Amino acid sequence: MxxxxxxxxxxxxxxxxxxxxxxxxxxxxxxxxxxxxxxxxxxxxxxxxxxxxxxxxxxxxxxxxxxxxxxxxxxxxxxxxxxxxxxxxxxxxxxxxxxxxxxxxxxxxxxxxxxxxxxxxxxxxxxxxxxxxxxxxxxxxxxxxxxxxxxxxxxxxxxxxxxxxxxxxxxxxxxxxxxxxxxxxxxxxxxxxxxxxxxxxxxxxxxxxxxxxxxxxxxxxxxxxxxxxSRILAQDAAYLDELAYAEYTRLRTTHDDGSLLLGEDALRALPPALRQRVLALAVVELGGVQPSFERLLAAENLLRRKGSAGPVQLGGKVSAHRQVRGPRVPHGDASYGSLVLRKNHPKPS
Missing domain, CATH: 3.40.50.620 (HUPs)
Structure with a gap:
């Protein structure tokens, strides 16, 4: 044999x-x-x-x-x-x-x-x-x-x-x-x-x-x-990403000019791990790049309603600013109280 x-x-x-x-x-x-x-x-x-x-x-x-x-x-x-x-x-x-x-x-x-x-x-x-x-x-x-x-x-x-x-x-x-x-x-x-x-x-x-x-x-x-x-963190990241996407879908609204609006109160209520992921999802949807941790913290500072209302540059020519009352946003307008993210297109020469 x-x-x-x-x-x-x-x-x-x-x-x-x-x-x-x-x-x-x-x-x-x-x-x-x-x-x-x-x-x-x-x-x-x-x-x-x-x-x-x-x-x-x-x-x-x-x-x-x-x-x-x-x-x-x-x-x-x-x-x-x-x-x-x-x-x-x-x-x-x-x-x-x-x-x-x-x-x-x-x-x-x-x-x-x-x-x-x-x-x-x-x-x-x-x-x-x-x-x-x-x-x-x-x-x-x-x-x-x-x-x-x-x-x-x-x-x-x-x-x-x-x-x-x-x-x-x-x-x-x-x-x-x-x-x-x-x-x-x-x-x-x-x-x-x-x-x-x-x-x-x-x-x-x-x-x-x-x-x-x-x-x-x-x-x-x-x-x-x-x-x-890495395997443990991959499981954690996948779970957090799933939760963040659900929250983003719930919070996200669009404006006629193509910008994205996220309600400030709802964002503030989220844990930081989800809030930062929600902000990153908005940036990516607008065609930007994944923001750095420092850029996300700068965007979160807008939610404290102290100091500047923005804009904060988040990466890939996407910026965020806090909507404020003014002549163009009368009291009671649906966009007031939102964080607004938009893609900044170059001005024609």
Missing amino acids: IRRPRLNPVVGTARNLVRAALDEAQVPPGSLILVACSGGADSLAVAATTAHLARSGQYRVGAVVVDHGLQPDSAEVAEAARGQLTELGLEPVEVRRVEVPSRGMGPEAAARTARYAALDAAVEDHAAGAVLLGHTLDDQAEQVLLGLSRGSGTRSLSGMPARRGVYLRPFLGLRRSDTEEICRFSGLAPWHDPTNADPSLTRSRVRTQVLPYLEDALGPGIVEALHRT
Whole structure:
């Protein structure tokens, strides 16, 4: 009797995580699943794991390699990744080259924006049911630490979601060393991104300096603890966001000029965690950006009815002011006693 090679336990765990992610997202069997692959260990491990589902006939599995063109050998790296993915049996496998803008945002944010635009296009072109990303538990820990360094709130500290639309992150429970083990087991040669060791990048310093220091100073398990914290905060943030949206729907009224009105008394009655979220929802609906904590506090100061009635700039050219009595707002007008938020459009020259 021929004995099959024993399955590596990490590979078995990875397969279970991918199946669970697809089941949780209710991706129908037979759908095309795309793996976003950089050629690194994390995404190659996802590809090798998901290829098993294709071989067993559960799903069709393809891959997209995004070439950002930021390094001299990026085209060669992308083609090498394409070759390994094809050998795994994935189909289709394509390289999408993008241009990363050099102005308007930081290099990491610009590359991420270009990458997701390419992946969104691939989903539409191939009618894919899901895109699998290779982020690991280590990536999540780094994300939480970056949020802490920025003084962010619960949504940021909750880290990367396991699911966002068609994008799934099945490996958030695996360590980066686990993905390297999967690659060794599968006979894959991952690419090592030199930017991961670039001290000029904040995320790289967190990866190579901060987390190892914390592990040394606080003992092993800090990465798992940060991940656990992110999961708890994700639940809290989701619940608060749900409550805030219900309150926003209840309080929100619109004006003929396109501005949004929120009753002051009703806003004051809300707990700060909900009040600030309601204000942020109004800003985003008007086309602004998520306000900083300091901007939200400035808007809340208007509710105290002391000092200036505004306007307070909240971000993305959205401002808030307190409605006051005057010739244009006679006593008893429905808008009196409201916080008014509007998008400030540039005046024609």
